[in-house]
Amino acid sequence: MESQNFNLKKLLPEEVAVVMVPLPLQGHLNQLLHFAHLIPSYGLPVHYIGSAIHNRQAKLRLHGWNSQSSAKIHFHDLPLPSYIYPLPNPDNSVHFPAQLQPVFNASVHLRQPVFQLVQQLSTKFRRVVVIHDCLMNSVVQDVKDMPNAETYIFMTTSAFTTFSYIWEGVEPKPFPLDDSDALNLIPTNDGCYTPEVLEFGNNQKKLMGFESGWLYNTSKVIDGKYIQLLEKLSANDKIKHYAVGPLNPVETKNTSEGHRHKCLEWLDKQEKGSVIFVSFGSTTSMKDEQITELAMGLERSAQKFIWVVRRADIGDVFTGSSEVKTPELPEGFEERVKNRGMVVREWAPQLEILQHSSVGGFMSHCGWNSCIESISMGVVIAAWPMHSEQPRNAVMITDELRIGILLRDWVHRDEVVSSGTIENVVTRLMASDEGEGIRKRAAEVGDAVRASVAKGGVSRLEMNSFISHITR
Numbered sequence: 001m002e003s004q005n006f007n008l009k010k011l012l013p014e015e016v017a018v019v020m021v022p023l024p025l026q027g028h029l030n031q032l033l034h035f036a037h038l039i040p041s042y043g044l045p046v047h048y049i050g051s052a053i054h055n056r057q058a059k060l061r062l063h064g065w066n067s068q069s070s071a072k073i074h075f076h077d078l079p080l081p082s083y084i085y086p087l088p089n090p091d092n093s094v095h096f097p098a099q100l101q102p103v104f105n106a107s108v109h110l111r112q113p114v115f116q117l118v119q120q121l122s123t124k125f126r127r128v129v130v131i132h133d134c135l136m137n138s139v140v141q142d143v144k145d146m147p148n149a150e151t152y153i154f155m156t157t158s159a160f161t162t163f164s165y166i167w168e169g170v171e172p173k174p175f176p177l178d179d180s181d182a183l184n185l186i187p188t189n190d191g192c193y194t195p196e197v198l199e200f201g202n203n204q205k206k207l208m209g210f211e212s213g214w215l216y217n218t219s220k221v222i223d224g225k226y227i228q229l230l231e232k233l234s235a236n237d238k239i240k241h242y243a244v245g246p247l248n249p250v251e252t253k254n255t256s257e258g259h260r261h262k263c264l265e266w267l268d269k270q271e272k273g274s275v276i277f278v279s280f281g282s283t284t285s286m287k288d289e290q291i292t293e294l295a296m297g298l299e300r301s302a303q304k305f306i307w308v309v310r311r312a313d314i315g316d317v318f319t320g321s322s323e324v325k326t327p328e329l330p331e332g333f334e335e336r337v338k339n340r341g342m343v344v345r346e347w348a349p350q351l352e353i354l355q356h357s358s359v360g361g362f363m364s365h366c367g368w369n370s371c372i373e374s375i376s377m378g379v380v381i382a383a384w385p386m387h388s389e390q391p392r393n394a395v396m397i398t399d400e401l402r403i404g405i406l407l408r409d410w411v412h413r414d415e416v417v418s419s420g421t422i423e424n425v426v427t428r429l430m431a432s433d434e435g436e437g438i439r440k441r442a443a444e445v446g447d448a449v450r451a452s453v454a455k456g457g458v459s460r461l462e463m464n465s466f467i468s469h470i471t472r
């Protein structure tokens with residue numbers, strides 16, 4: 001995304017420093033990295049905070065997208081205490097991977113170093129703009145007392161889902177909602193979080209209020225109504241809202257760093273729209289029993305598929321380490337499906353897969369990155385939410401945007417999803433008139449969303465007005 005003409009007011013871009021404070025977790029880090037990548041084209045220097053290992057990997061990824069930007073992003077290796085990268089616990093009755101807790105604990109240690117960095121920058125720049133993850137409010141607390149610094153919260157999920165959380169906490173309700181609204185279908189938080197994570201999230205919420213604005217990795221094309229509702233809710237707070245997404249790079253040619261993954265070569269040989277991509281993000285895993293049902297469901301559906309089978313996210317692009325346990329697939333499965341299915345056991349090039357013309361559907365846990373990536377590529381979703389805000393994102397996909405089918409109802413989250421259900425949903429999505437209708441809608445939504453980040457599009461204009469605001 002290149003900058004468009006916009007009126008510079010008082011400050012020159014180089015007089016404003018932007019500091020990015022991500023939560024050190026794959027699904028969050030990458031969004032702020034994508035955002036960081038856009039800022040240098042407006043002339044503002046960016047200071048990006050991470051651990052040495054995260055920053056090294058981030059530099060590699062940036063290099064693949066746009067070397068000009070990467071040269072203008074200053075990476076600060078802050079002393080993040082080492083923590084064990086989260087391993088989801090498949091037998092945990094609460095669906096949130098309990099081992100994410102160390103990431104939250106570790107992030108708390110960033111408060112002092114972040115303060116020192118901002119303080120130092122504030123003596124050199126006329127304004128310091130701190131953009132931080134929505135779960136890092138506690139880390140930037142000290143910034144509120146600095147006269148030439150301001151903070152912006154970066155929401156790592158949709159405006160629909162953000163609004164749903166904020167609305168729950170508002171009493172009395174300041175205005176009525178439409179009865180037919182998809183928001184009414186949102187399930188409760190039961191089973192979404194461990195008590196510790198819920199408490200961490202609630203504490204972060206309590207520390208909001210001194211920020212100057214909220215940024216969203218979404219587009220008004222799909223989330224405009226909820227951005228408006230959020231604006232209505234915060235009308236007295238002078239908080240500004242900017243929907244600048246989707247931030248995932250739509251041009252993905254260089255992201256796989258040199259070599260093309262074998263699954264892309266395989267996709268080249270398949271028919272247009274014939275393959276369903278099955279992958280559940282970076283923080284989920286399944287019981288062996290569930291893996292067996294999924295394998296049988298895919299086999300019985302007779303559809304083509306790519307299935308990413310990983311136990312956990314330690315084999316991710318940031319840490320580069322390998323995984324602990326390889327899940328067992330039913331005996332003979334890979335041999336039986338070898339002509340129409342491919343199992344990937346390592347980190348898959350998801351964006352490139354979703355962008356491939358042979359991919360016609362995505363079975364997803366509805367992490368927001370996966371949703372927005374799929375939406376921008378016009379790919380329909382079989383929604384299988386697992387934890388956190390995913391059940392809400394699933395409602396957005398299936399009932400608000402109507403570009404997917406719900407595969408597992410949150411009410412039945414403790415039950416193993418049968419191969420019959422999986423077969424049924426995959427077939428409906430990939431090979432029925434119903435699926436065709438959903439696919440048509442998803443293609444239209446995808447076109448509109450991509451146009452929103454192109455020159456003159458609504459997200460590009462939001463980005464321009466954000467830059468204009470912070471250089472006022």
Ligand SMILES: O=c1ccn([C@@H]2O[C@H](COP(=O)(O)OP(=O)(O)O[C@H]3O[C@H](CO)[C@@H](O)[C@H](O)[C@H]3O)[C@@H](O)[C@H]2O)c(=O)[nH]1
Pocket residue numbers: 026027028030156157279280281282283284308346347348349350351366367368369370371373387388389390
């Ligand atoms: O083999 C893989 C697996 C994942 N990804 C990428 O990793 C990201 C995964 O993000 P997401 O789909 O959001 O899933 P999680 O990693 O589970 O994300 C966490 O963070 C999200 C953003 O806050 C939340 O929406 C989720 O609920 C939370 O689990 C996406 O960009 C994928 O493209 C790959 O490229 N290859």
